[in-house]
Amino acid sequence: MEYLQYSNTKALISIAVVGVIGVLLRLYNALVMKPEKLRSLLRKQGINGPPPAFLLGNIMEIKKARSSSSSSSSSSVPMTPPGRPPARHDCAAVLFPFFDKWRKQYGDTFAFSLGNTQIIYVNRPDVVREITTCTSLDLGKPSYQFKERGPLMGQGILTSNGPHWAHQRKILSPELYMEKVKGMINLINESTETLLKSWKNKVDAAGGVASINIDQHIRSFSGDVISRACFGSNFAKGEEIFHTLRALQEAMSKKVLSTGIPGMRYLPTKSNREAWALEKEVRSLILQVVKERMEAAYEKDLLQMLLEGAKNSDLSQEAMDRFIVDNCKNIYLAGYETTAVSATWCLMLLASSQEWQNRVRAEVLEVCGDRLPDADMILKMKLLTMVINESLRLYSPVPVVSREALTDMKFGDLKVPEGVNVWTMVLTLHTDPEIWGPDSYSFNPGRFANGITGACNLPHLYMPFGVGPRVCLGQNLAMVELKILIAQLLSNFSFTLSPDYVHSPALRLVIEPEHGVELSVTKLSRD
Numbered sequence: 001m002e003y004l005q006y007s008n009t010k011a012l013i014s015i016a017v018v019g020v021i022g023v024l025l026r027l028y029n030a031l032v033m034k035p036e037k038l039r040s041l042l043r044k045q046g047i048n049g050p051p052p053a054f055l056l057g058n059i060m061e062i063k064k065a066r067s068s069s070s071s072s073s074s075s076s077v078p079m080t081p082p083g084r085p086p087a088r089h090d091c092a093a094v095l096f097p098f099f100d101k102w103r104k105q106y107g108d109t110f111a112f113s114l115g116n117t118q119i120i121y122v123n124r125p126d127v128v129r130e131i132t133t134c135t136s137l138d139l140g141k142p143s144y145q146f147k148e149r150g151p152l153m154g155q156g157i158l159t160s161n162g163p164h165w166a167h168q169r170k171i172l173s174p175e176l177y178m179e180k181v182k183g184m185i186n187l188i189n190e191s192t193e194t195l196l197k198s199w200k201n202k203v204d205a206a207g208g209v210a211s212i213n214i215d216q217h218i219r220s221f222s223g224d225v226i227s228r229a230c231f232g233s234n235f236a237k238g239e240e241i242f243h244t245l246r247a248l249q250e251a252m253s254k255k256v257l258s259t260g261i262p263g264m265r266y267l268p269t270k271s272n273r274e275a276w277a278l279e280k281e282v283r284s285l286i287l288q289v290v291k292e293r294m295e296a297a298y299e300k301d302l303l304q305m306l307l308e309g310a311k312n313s314d315l316s317q318e319a320m321d322r323f324i325v326d327n328c329k330n331i332y333l334a335g336y337e338t339t340a341v342s343a344t345w346c347l348m349l350l351a352s353s354q355e356w357q358n359r360v361r362a363e364v365l366e367v368c369g370d371r372l373p374d375a376d377m378i379l380k381m382k383l384l385t386m387v388i389n390e391s392l393r394l395y396s397p398v399p400v401v402s403r404e405a406l407t408d409m410k411f412g413d414l415k416v417p418e419g420v421n422v423w424t425m426v427l428t429l430h431t432d433p434e435i436w437g438p439d440s441y442s443f444n445p446g447r448f449a450n451g452i453t454g455a456c457n458l459p460h461l462y463m464p465f466g467v468g469p470r471v472c473l474g475q476n477l478a479m480v481e482l483k484i485l486i487a488q489l490l491s492n493f494s495f496t497l498s499p500d501y502v503h504s505p506a507l508r509l510v511i512e513p514e515h516g517v518e519l520s521v522t523k524l525s526r527d
């Protein structure tokens with residue numbers, strides 16, 4: 001009997017030991033062997049890069065370079081005095097100083113690691129064209145981003161690949177065609193009115209000139225537009241969803257710097273627990289609106305399209321709920337902050353160039369007069385389009401276009417093994433003097449007088465909205481929103497940079513002004 005018990009315990013211990021060894025071997029393979037194999041494949045074709053640290057890759061080096069470039073006076077990036085625009089609009093040098101260093105050391109194409117993810121940085125125009133225009137479903141969005149941003153984005157259009165992505169894109173894209181966006185102009189004008197009223201009140205209360213930190217106002221405007229576009233008449237509920245999503249995004253941005261550290265997302269850390277709770281809340285709020293929709297009248301907004309798309313696609317109830325919840329979140333996230341920061345940066349640039357502010361205002365008043373902007377007027381305002389294009393060139397909210405090879409792939413002479421990511425630095429391409437000329441770091445909307453092709457010698461490298469099959473679905477909506485907002489602000493107010501403005505681009509989920517943008521705003525008399 002005793003002997004039997006002894007041999008059972010021995011067997012259990014043996015099984016446990018074999019199991020633990022198996023898990024350790026798999027971990028060793030995923031964290032050490034596989035990354036090293038990929039790096040050696042890259043080295044074989046002459047792609048070198050900074051040596052990675054065990055498990056972390058180059059994360060610590062990146063963190064260190066970032067914090068010293070934003071805080072240290074010994075940084076190579078000159079600090080901008082308060083109240084002034086920078087002499088050189090060079091976000092890449094402030095936010096990604098390590099890339100400059102590595103490019104000097106390893107050339108235009110080099111490899112680095114975020115945790116166990118291997119990334120090739122590509123700056124060669126020919127290879128960038130091949131990557132960004134590749135239509136194969138084998139080239140997708142990086143899976144490590146899906147994992148890290150799981151609670152925030154789920155498996156919606158932004159964070160899915162292959163047939164699942166293609167299916168979602170097919171449902172959503174017709175809803176954001178220009179013809180549909182034209183139908184949203186009234187709702188955008190309504191959202192703008194709210195903003196104008198609040199600025200007028202502030203200026204009156206301040207006796208003629210008000211110092212306004214514009215960020216929150218612009219964010220509210222952008223959130224209002226997206227809520228109305230997505231949720232139509234349920235937009236009040238939309239705003240509640242949106243505030244919860246914003247809180248979730250903040251909880252997630254605290255985690256951004258841990259990107260790539262294996263296993264971090266599963267640990268019940270304070271920020272993970274906060275994110276999980278908010279994710280649950282957003283889901284239940286969205287499904288509540290869906291339930292009301294099922295019972296009430298039919299409307300033609302984005303939510304309705306998602307509902308119909310889900311109903312027609314033979315999904316289980318669980319999968320259908322996920323499809324709707326994830327895509328509502330994705331549209332918010334894709335459309336809210338990007339448009340808000342684009343408008344904020346554009347107003348900062350106009351505030352620092354009285355010449356361009358006056359020129360665009362004259363155009364707006366000539367085209368629109370006392371009427372609210374409509375589709376024809378929006379098309380006619382050329383100087384306004386040039387200013388927005390230039391602002392998106394210098395302050396592209398999304399600084400990197402990234403992809404993952406889902407199988408072994410080749411772009412020109414660059415072989416990308418399965419699992420390796422490729423990154424194209426939009427900000428660097430947007431300011432390269434060889435592409436844009438010697439004034440590439442200056443604000444000069446005049447360069448867009450003959451469109452994008454006239455502005456630079458390699459137009460495919462201008463990509464504030466990305467390019468190729470995964471190009472931004474909302475670019476028509478974003479451009480119309482930006483034009484209406486800026487036209488309306490210019491025809492009602494004049495503004496300069498406040499002496500309190502401190503120029504400090506920061507990378508959160510998008511590039512935003514770290515301390516906001518403070519403007520001195522005066523009401524224009526319209527007699």
Ligand code: HEM
Nearest residue numbers: 334335338339342398464465466467470471472473474478
């Ligand atoms: C100025 C504002 C905006 C900027 C700068 C911007 C930029 C971008 C960029 C760079 C991408 C990724 C493209 C790529 O990886 O090649 C993207 C994707 C996307 N954007 Fe935007 N975006 C803006 C506004 C919007 C708005 C208003 C919406 C929706 C209402 C939207 C919806 C999307 C969607 C759904 C995708 C994913 C497309 C896909 O993966 O198939 N965006 N955007």
